[in-house]
Amino acid sequence: MKKLTITLICLFLIAMASQAQETGTFTDKRDGKTYKTIKIGKQLWMAENLAYTNEDGGIYAVSYNDDENISAKYGKLYSLGVLTEFKGCPESWSLPTSADYEALMKYFGNDLSKLVGTMQIKFSGDYNQYGSNGLDSFTKFWTSTITDHEDYVDYDAETKKLISKGFTIFKEDNNYTYKWDPLCSLDAGESYSVRCVKK
Secondary structure, three states, X not given: OHHHHHHHHHHHHHHHHHHOOEEXXXXXXXXXXXXXXXXXXXXXXEOOOOOOOEHHHOEEEEOHHHOHHHHHHHOOEEEOOOHHHOOOOOOOOEOOOHHHHHHHHHHOOOOHHXXXXXXXXXXXXXXXXXXXXXXXXXXXXXXXXXXXXXXXXXXXHHHHOOEEEEEXXXXXXXXXXXXXXXXXXXXXXXXXXXXXXXX
C-alpha cells in the first residue's frame, strides 16, 4: 500500500510538472527589443504584444493615440493586409492560427483569468477610421486563419485572405469574456494587436 501511494504521488508530480510553464526572454535582432516569452505545451509564445514596425518592409503599425509610451507597454496595432503574408514576426516566429488560441484556451481549462494572467495580456484596444478605442477594455488579436464568419462566406478567395478569424478578449471589472471576431484588412487603417508564436 505504501509503495502504491508513493507511485501515485510520483505520477501526480510528473503530471504537475508537465503543466508548468517555462518563462524566458527573446531579443528581436531587427531592432534590439527584448520580449518576455512563455512556453505553453510545445509552443513558445511571446508574453508581450509585438511592437516592431518597418514600413519600408511592408510592416505597418500605429501607436494607440500616436503615443509611443503606450506602445512601450501595450505594443503596436497592426494593419495586416494578406494574412498569410504577414512578415512582422521575427524569423522562425509566426502569426498564430485560431487553432493556436484554441489550444491556449484548452490548456487553461477555458479559464480566461488564468490565460490573461499567465500570458500577461494587455488590453490594447484597437485603431480604426475614427481613431483609437478601448484601451484597458478589450484586445483584438489577428490570426492567420481566414474567417468562417457567416457574413463573409460568399466572398471570393482572394478577398477572404484579408479577413482574419480574430481572437477578442473583453475586460469589465476584472471579469473576462471572449469571442471570435472577423477582423478586416479591407478597410484602410483597421489595426489590431499581434502575439507571435514559435512552433
